[in-house]
Amino acid sequence: MTCGAHRPAVEKATVAANDRMARGVGVVTLKAPATAAAIAPGQFVHLRIAEGADFILRRPFSVYRAHGGHLEILYQVVGVGTRALSEAAPGTAMDLIGPLGRGWWVPEGAAHALLVAGGLGVAPMGMLVECLAQRGVAVTLAHGAPTSERLLARELFEANCRRVELATDDGSAGACGFVTALSEEIIAADRPDVIYACGPEPMQRTVAAQATAAGVPCQVSLERLMACGIGACLSCVVSTRDGRKRACVDGPVFDAADVLWEPSEDPEVRA
Amino acid sequence: MTCGAHRPAVEKATVAANDRMARGVGVVTLKAPATAAAIAPGQFVHLRIAEGADFILRRPFSVYRAHGGHLEILYQVVGVGTRALSEAAPGTAMDLIGPLGRGWWVPEGAAHALLVAGGLGVAPMGMLVECLAQRGVAVTLAHGAPTSERLLARELFEANCRRVELATDDGSAGACGFVTALSEEIIAADRPDVIYACGPEPMQRTVAAQATAAGVPCQVSLERLMACGIGACLSCVVSTRDGRKRACVDGPVFDAADVLWEPSEDPEVRA
Amino acid sequence: MSAVDMRVRIGDLELRNPVMTASGTFGSGREYAEFVDLSRLGAVVTKGVSIEPWSGNESPRIAETPCGMLNSIGLQNPGVEAFCANDLAWLAAQDVPVIVNVVGHSVDEYAAVAAQLDSEPVVSALEVNISCPNVDAGGMAFGTTCAAAAEVTRAVRAETRKTLVVKLSPNVTDIAEIARAVEAEGADGVSLINTLLGMAIDTRTFAPKLARGVGGLSGPAIRPVAVRMVWEVARAVAVPVIGMGGVTCAEDAAEFMLAGAAAVAVGTANFVEPSATLSVIDGLERFCAERGIARVAELTGAAWPERGKRET
Amino acid sequence: MSAVDMRVRIGDLELRNPVMTASGTFGSGREYAEFVDLSRLGAVVTKGVSIEPWSGNESPRIAETPCGMLNSIGLQNPGVEAFCANDLAWLAAQDVPVIVNVVGHSVDEYAAVAAQLDSEPVVSALEVNISCPNVDAGGMAFGTTCAAAAEVTRAVRAETRKTLVVKLSPNVTDIAEIARAVEAEGADGVSLINTLLGMAIDTRTFAPKLARGVGGLSGPAIRPVAVRMVWEVARAVAVPVIGMGGVTCAEDAAEFMLAGAAAVAVGTANFVEPSATLSVIDGLERFCAERGIARVAELTGAAWPERGKRET
Numbered sequence A, B: 001m002t003c004g005a006h007r008p009a010v011e012k013a014t015v016a017a018n019d020r021m022a023r024g025v026g027v028v029t030l031k032a033p034a035t036a037a038a039i040a041p042g043q044f045v046h047l048r049i050a051e052g053a054d055f056i057l058r059r060p061f062s063v064y065r066a067h068g069g070h071l072e073i074l075y076q077v078v079g080v081g082t083r084a085l086s087e088a089a090p091g092t093a094m095d096l097i098g099p100l101g102r103g104w105w106v107p108e109g110a111a112h113a114l115l116v117a118g119g120l121g122v123a124p125m126g127m128l129v130e131c132l133a134q135r136g137v138a139v140t141l142a143h144g145a146p147t148s149e150r151l152l153a154r155e156l157f158e159a160n161c162r163r164v165e166l167a168t169d170d171g172s173a174g175a176c177g178f179v180t181a182l183s184e185e186i187i188a189a190d191r192p193d194v195i196y197a198c199g200p201e202p203m204q205r206t207v208a209a210q211a212t213a214a215g216v217p218c219q220v221s222l223e224r225l226m227a228c229g230i231g232a233c234l235s236c237v238v239s240t241r242d243g244r245k246r247a248c249v250d251g252p253v254f255d256a257a258d259v260l261w262e263p264s265e266d267p268e269v270r271a
Numbered sequence C, D: 001m002s003a004v005d006m007r008v009r010i011g012d013l014e015l016r017n018p019v020m021t022a023s024g025t026f027g028s029g030r031e032y033a034e035f036v037d038l039s040r041l042g043a044v045v046t047k048g049v050s051i052e053p054w055s056g057n058e059s060p061r062i063a064e065t066p067c068g069m070l071n072s073i074g075l076q077n078p079g080v081e082a083f084c085a086n087d088l089a090w091l092a093a094q095d096v097p098v099i100v101n102v103v104g105h106s107v108d109e110y111a112a113v114a115a116q117l118d119s120e121p122v123v124s125a126l127e128v129n130i131s132c133p134n135v136d137a138g139g140m141a142f143g144t145t146c147a148a149a150a151e152v153t154r155a156v157r158a159e160t161r162k163t164l165v166v167k168l169s170p171n172v173t174d175i176a177e178i179a180r181a182v183e184a185e186g187a188d189g190v191s192l193i194n195t196l197l198g199m200a201i202d203t204r205t206f207a208p209k210l211a212r213g214v215g216g217l218s219g220p221a222i223r224p225v226a227v228r229m230v231w232e233v234a235r236a237v238a239v240p241v242i243g244m245g246g247v248t249c250a251e252d253a254a255e256f257m258l259a260g261a262a263a264v265a266v267g268t269a270n271f272v273e274p275s276a277t278l279s280v281i282d283g284l285e286r287f288c289a290e291r292g293i294a295r296v297a298e299l300t301g302a303a304w305p306e307r308g309k310r311e312t
């Protein structure tokens, strides 16, 4: 699995389908053959959701799956851009820059991977599980969400994972509680060769600490507000042992051991 | 004919039809029953063509005709707002404030009226000819445009006017030249009891001078950039013998004899 | 909706809610009476009034810009006498506090207008406009140095016992310094921001879009600048701050209050939505109710770091 | 397309066209090389460079605002040595004039960076940034008084014979005065505007959206302010003005030139459209061709009243 050596380009994409998955969550399928052919698991695209004065910036989205010239993106409506995305009808033109960033990588000789996803943290993991399954890596997925409705894309994961463990805050499916309780158990019981985590930053931080404690390599996919998406503006920095790195080109996937977690960086935590 | 004593209100209108009339010119039909019932000839509506950050201001449009709960507006695409208007599909919601302003009035005992329209100057004259015809006032229309395609709405005027004289800059219909040559002739030959003029400001100014010279009362419908449209912001002033007046409430129709023409006020002339 | 205490104070003046109109965008209130029940407003702030009638600037007087507009009205007004006879007389019959925006070409003119208004019972407060960018003499010139701002404030203060608010210009290096200067001269509050000096040129005609060339920029485009200035000023003075600049909805109003404003004014937004003030009031009440905030005044300065963090 | 002479001069520097990149929005050009043939640009203006590496501000560093954005990057850069070794070495192989944006915490630091860059043949000009609102020491502090602006300019001028441009802050009462002060100290040109100091507060969390609180506002929202300042400065100084602030298309660029700019820079617009600079260049050539304008430089100041009226 490569880190995406393909050069990014602007591609005129078209919305092929746009379906609701849960309250405030949807999946949009974009026809974007060049990007679909080039993108690697964990990379993202920088979407120009709409034109006009109120869209000064593009919005970054992980690619959930890429096949047959199409990209699938899972999105959650959190503001004006994602609302517009949720309203985009099939046929809508929407240009994107992609493929962008450094995606997940598979360490030499890994035979068993643990994926830990909080809520929409599954969004960059669709291509990852497909790719791991294809390479014969055994995958366990621990997936947490506020409620069962938000446990997204279960079919894909069930088809490609050896084992799927679920947790919900309200107990409506799987264990009642946080996904980090599941990951802790699985790490202790199973000792995976590699851990991949995505979700709210405090969750990723906890998983990273669990991995360190168990001595298992761990990768995290971090979100930052992004202006350019291509490494020029320095709006998206992540503090690492090696200085401030740009999430858009040096990430979004980082080796968790390199990340200096800053509690103040997550608006949810800051609040 | 009243000057529109009805109080203005915000009405949620809907686009019922939107048709191209000529290159860059169209007619939009809005379903707006309250305004359609209340509006008088020469009054206007203040349209919120689209929502969103790039529409900070409404746009004023004369009402060409009002019937059966609908308003017809003739528009010319000159910028971002009128472009959006030209693209509004039937069913689009578009709220408006109306009826606004002081429209045309018919002087006591007038039996013969001359209407002088330059280009889209016919836009506020549809209701006027219908109303004059209904009252038995004989109407002559002098209508000029750059080319025959831009001589709009000829059927309506031919049906309601005793006489229609046309002029085009390129001679493609009617006389070759300016509409002010027609008006000069007609005033001299016919001596109408009242003149109504609308079109580019230099044209209106010339007609006003012809009317003064002939001693015929003349009304002009003036355009100004408008923010509020209801008399509060003073962005739309017209210099008159009686000081600066607001085109949105004291006009847009003024007695030409009161207007102090300012050549610098027309961007076309300023250029 | 749970009952939120929406009252706020500006000097001696208690307002039934923190939402007022921005001077020059609401006429004297009369023009909007078809669209807004004025008695629901925190206050009506009138357009600027001078001693003699002013005829204002040539047309075109406005231009639309990205998320904003330029104006160069130039304080056209009928003079204080006609204003009292017509506008104030009409406002006297309305159940709403009236704040009159005062302008002048000279310190003496400001003082003279204030003196005349001091005897009008319907006037609740004066807003001294030392920040209009659209006149050559006076206007903004008084708002760009501490000395001149202080001098105007002192002169007006000497003529009135009414609540005195000074309206500050954003076209300065340090607005907090000007705010402190007018506070020291007895201002009961400051309002900000007036418009940012701006310009637009027509690429078709190669001429400025406004007849006067430059004008004042208002609307959502300037909100970040306005919020920043409210933040700076509210932490520099003890008197209440009235925040404005691009308020279009309740969240915008809340943003100004979080930055430190005791009240807000709605300007340009009235043009697109004549009842904008009412949606801001209703929305602000809902905003508080949803968050269990009992008094809207608790929002004031709630984003300041020294206030500590909020549990969400 | 008829051949329009697109060349313009800034000091000793001849540019093949008047469109450059705005510092901090285009990296060192390398990041955009996939999207833009750099050899088509008037110049690449690099991000700000200091003597030592700077780590910049905490995240979040940006926020979107109506027709604009706030940033508080804080001049993160690897220091002049690493910059020369990496960025300049790469730029040396590109066929495009390079203008390096220079920053410092002190007058001495500005001078030291300038001295080091003076010996780099690939550097065509220096742009001295006395206007960054995002650092506590230095940055904008040097751009808000004539004395400090003059002092930095003098110190840098003493260290370099290269074309020297000073980048001015819009957060001042009188930008023309600052422009005259730096011109008097030997600046070959001035560029403006840097960002307007602004702020946005999250009404969900009650905290500023930027970790640093305040930041710099850029994008179309600020264009009217920028055009006005270019208009004022270009009429106050004899040296060429580089105009920027919200340029997104050829008409915007023309607007700045009509106001008096000799050249323009494209900033925030690169983020939404990586090839924005190229459409501005092509559009500007078309703009001139359609109007029978033989040399793009004729646009500079064409809207000034003293130039007389244009026949359309």
Ligand SMILES: Cc1cc2nc3c(=O)[nH]c(=O)nc-3n(C[C@H](O)[C@H](O)[C@H](O)COP(=O)(O)OP(=O)(O)OC[C@H]3O[C@@H](n4cnc5c(N)ncnc54)[C@H](O)[C@@H]3O)c2cc1C
Pocket (backbone or CB within 6 Å): A044, A059, A060, A061, A062, A063, A073, A074, A075, A076, A077, A078, A079, A080, A081, A082, A083, A120, A123, A124, A222, A223, A224, A225, A226, A252, A267, D064
């Ligand atoms: C590399 C990367 C991959 C991402 N992948 C996905 C994905 O697959 N699906 C998905 O739904 N979202 C994804 N996001 C987040 C997505 O970009 C934001 O939700 C989106 O930009 C919000 O836009 P908006 O206009 O709706 O919200 P805004 O109105 O701009 O903001 C609303 C809220 O969202 C936060 N926000 C805005 N932009 C971002 C951002 N870039 N990152 C994090 N928070 C943000 C704001 O701070 C604010 O609290 C990803 C972000 C990054 C950096």
Ligand SMILES: Cc1cc2nc3c(=O)[nH]c(=O)nc-3n(C[C@H](O)[C@H](O)[C@H](O)COP(=O)(O)OP(=O)(O)OC[C@H]3O[C@@H](n4cnc5c(N)ncnc54)[C@H](O)[C@@H]3O)c2cc1C
Pocket (backbone or CB within 6 Å): B044, B059, B060, B061, B062, B063, B073, B074, B075, B076, B077, B078, B079, B080, B081, B082, B083, B120, B123, B124, B222, B223, B224, B225, B226, B252, B267, C064
């Ligand atoms: C009372 C009144 C009635 C009108 N009736 C009609 C009508 O029936 N049909 C019609 O097509 N137009 C009418 N207009 C003009 C119409 O309002 C403008 O063409 C429209 O607002 C332009 O919007 P825009 O966004 O397309 O142009 P913008 O992008 O805003 O501007 C493009 C050009 O149009 C000019 N312009 C903008 N607004 C106005 C305005 N309000 N008046 C004059 N010029 C303007 C600008 O100066 C600029 O040169 C009327 C104007 C007034 C004041």
Ligand SMILES: Cc1cc2nc3c(=O)[nH]c(=O)nc-3n(C[C@H](O)[C@H](O)[C@H](O)COP(=O)(O)O)c2cc1C
Pocket (backbone or CB within 6 Å): B227, B233, B235, C022, C023, C024, C025, C047, C048, C071, C073, C075, C101, C129, C132, C167, C193, C194, C195, C217, C218, C219, C220, C222, C244, C245, C246, C247, C265, C266, C267, C268, C269
């Ligand atoms: C058309 C117009 C006229 C204005 N007239 C005045 C005025 O007479 N006195 C004054 O102090 N401010 C005046 N202002 C400034 C506003 O009161 C307000 O400070 C500014 O517009 C910012 O608020 P906004 O963005 O909500 O419009 C005027 C603004 C506009 C748009």
Ligand SMILES: Cc1cc2nc3c(=O)[nH]c(=O)nc-3n(C[C@H](O)[C@H](O)[C@H](O)COP(=O)(O)O)c2cc1C
Pocket (backbone or CB within 6 Å): A227, A233, A235, D022, D023, D024, D025, D047, D048, D071, D073, D075, D101, D129, D132, D167, D193, D194, D195, D217, D218, D219, D220, D222, D244, D245, D246, D247, D265, D266, D267, D268, D269
């Ligand atoms: C993300 C970002 C970083 C910037 N960094 C710098 C910088 O390092 N040095 C500088 O002089 N200006 C910097 N600026 C200011 C721009 O060069 C420019 O002056 C300003 O953004 C206005 O132009 P615009 O509206 O086209 O972006 C930066 C602007 C942005 C948006």
Ligand code: FES
Pocket (backbone or CB within 6 Å): A225, A226, A227, A228, A229, A230, A231, A232, A233, A234, A235, A236, A237, A246, A247, A248, A249
């Ligand atoms: S988003 Fe610009 S550097 Fe990452």
Ligand code: FES
Pocket (backbone or CB within 6 Å): B225, B226, B227, B228, B229, B230, B231, B232, B233, B234, B235, B236, B237, B246, B247, B248, B249
């Ligand atoms: S448009 Fe506001 S007064 Fe006429």
